Amino acid sequence: MPELIDGKAVSEKIKSELKAEIELMNAKGKKVCLAVIQVGEDPASTVYVGNKEKACKSLGIVSLMHKLPETITQEELLSLIENLNKDLTVNGILVQLPLPAHIDSGEIIKAIDVNKDVDGFHPENVGYLCTGKEGFVSCTPAGIMELLKHYNIDTVGKECVIAGRSNIVGKPMALLMLKGNSTVTITHSKTKDMKEVTKRADIFIAAIGKPKFFTGEYIKDGAVVIDVGMNRDENNKLCGDVDFNSVSGKASAITPVPGGVGPMTIAMLMYNCVKAAKRQYGAAFE
Numbered sequence: 001m002p003e004l005i006d007g008k009a010v011s012e013k014i015k016s017e018l019k020a021e022i023e024l025m026n027a028k029g030k031k032v033c034l035a036v037i038q039v040g041e042d043p044a045s046t047v048y049v050g051n052k053e054k055a056c057k058s059l060g061i062v063s064l065m066h067k068l069p070e071t072i073t074q075e076e077l078l079s080l081i082e083n084l085n086k087d088l089t090v091n092g093i094l095v096q097l098p099l100p101a102h103i104d105s106g107e108i109i110k111a112i113d114v115n116k117d118v119d120g121f122h123p124e125n126v127g128y129l130c131t132g133k134e135g136f137v138s139c140t141p142a143g144i145m146e147l148l149k150h151y152n153i154d155t156v157g158k159e160c161v162i163a164g165r166s167n168i169v170g171k172p173m174a175l176l177m178l179k180g181n182s183t184v185t186i187t188h189s190k191t192k193d194m195k196e197v198t199k200r201a202d203i204f205i206a207a208i209g210k211p212k213f214f215t216g217e218y219i220k221d222g223a224v225v226i227d228v229g230m231n232r233d234e235n236n237k238l239c240g241d242v243d244f245n246s247v248s249g250k251a252s253a254i255t256p257v258p259g260g261v262g263p264m265t266i267a268m269l270m271y272n273c274v275k276a277a278k279r280q281y282g283a284a285f286e
């Protein structure tokens with residue numbers, strides 16, 4: 001059996017450290033506050049937003065929920081963001097994606113104050129990541145780097161293959177692994193020989209959103225396998241993009257679903273909220 005990478009345990013450790021920091025800030029009269037915007041009632045988004053709210057509550061972060069109807073206009077949404085940008089009591093702003101088709105997500109993300117962009121989706125923060133400067137980093141890839149660090153998995157000189165090229169996971173993940181001095185390849189739906197590429201990986205990161213797609217045949221012996229997928233299998237059970245049982249015969253370490261990458265995403269969101277608050281409150285809190 002490969003080593004199980006326990007994202008739940010690592011995320012609890014990060015959250016308990018953050019909680020202590022937040023208590024210190026509160027004692028000095030400073031609160032940490034996250035504004036969350038959900039448009040419409042997509043069931044998956046409702047679950048994600050609910051989990052974020054719960055995490056805020058357990059850490060002592062104030063969460064301001066804005067649940068807006070599907071029919072809201074782009075102008076109305078931009079106006080809310082403008083107000084939250086100006087509001088000095090709000091440290092972080094998160095707009096849950098996807099947004100309805102009549103709203104231009106790119107414009108909405110661009111409207112968020114770059115210093116309150118705790119999702120790390122603003123083009124300026126993406127630019128900072130790309131050029132190696134300090135900014136907000138997308139939570140899932142940041143959480144994966146924390147997991148690798150916690151388990152002493154060295155990235156230097158390793159072949160890292162990432163399946164999936166989304167703005168939220170695949171692309172920022174590639175930039176972080178590059179920063180960690182890995183040799184990075186991204187595969188996607190147009191890749192000619194997927195297996196040939198994924199089998200090169202010392203570290204394989206799956207983020208394509210297809211239940212149990214990657215079987216042992218895609219994996220090199222001894223590889224570290226990180227599964228970002230959050231899907232339902234044929235029995236409606238939660239599963240990743242990786243066929244856990246099949247890959248277990250090959251991998252040296254693997255993240256389970258649930259209990260792997262998922263909890264880390266929320267922990268890193270909380271981390272980004274505290275970081276945003278510290279930046280806003282200045283030197284005394286750095």
Ligand code: GUN
Pocket residue numbers: 094095096097098119139140168
């Ligand atoms: N939709 C799916 N994942 C995410 C995320 O990390 N942040 C936001 N805002 N929306 C999402």
